[in-house]
Amino acid sequence: MIQFEGCPHSFCSTCTAKHVEYKLQQNIALVSCPAEDCNNVIQPAGSLRRMMKSDVVARWEEAITASMILDSQKIHCPYEDCSEMLVNDVEEGVVVKESECPSCRRLFCAQCRVRWHQGFDCEGFAKLNRKRKDKEELRLLARENRWKECPNCVNLSSAMNVVEVE
Structure with missing residues (x-):
């Protein structure tokens, strides 16, 4: 059995791991306690983490991180075979155009969010x-x-x- 920090509920670790996987399949990053009417958010830590597959934990952590980034700051690599999510952390007023995706290493225009257009504004x-x-x-x-x-x-x-x- 596993108990979550911040609420009194206890659940089987295996069932909780399945609950988290199901929520991730629904694109829900902030997973709450499985108890009815409990809004306590579960964290990927401790014994629960050890009960889950490593790829599910990685996907969960990535989803939590992505949920904390404002939509206006999210940029996706424009190459269909990559589509890596990137964060636009450039200060306001600064214009960055030529950018390199850290995942696929190809250039793209961060301003209009398309493949790099050398020689054209x-x-x-x-x-x-x-x-x-x-x-x-x-x-x-x-x-x-x-x-x-x-x-x-x-x-x-x-x-x-x-x-x-x-």
Whole structure:
């Protein structure tokens, strides 16, 4: 049996470990005592810690740490295969753009939170991305509708003159 600091309730260590795992699966970091109407928060310490799998304890500690960081300070690495959570701890008024993810070691722009855009400011890069997106949407629309390029035009994306094929 295990008793939690700050409340009089006692529970089986194995059941409590399962309770914590269940709460973590629900994305609840601050796990309260399993007793009904008890709001005492359980800490990953002591005998409970020894009863739990090490990866669950690590996930729990990471979730507790993340819950203490303001959402406005959280940044995620923009690379889909990484997505590491980072903390923006830069003083107000200081502009940091080029940043390196400590996990995957790739560069990203901390200002607009996208992959690093060498040679472009954030606004210019956003406009460039919109133009690329528009071109891709036009190509997809043309492919879906089986449009072909007008023989008088050099290329579909610059002239945008298309002829519908029946």
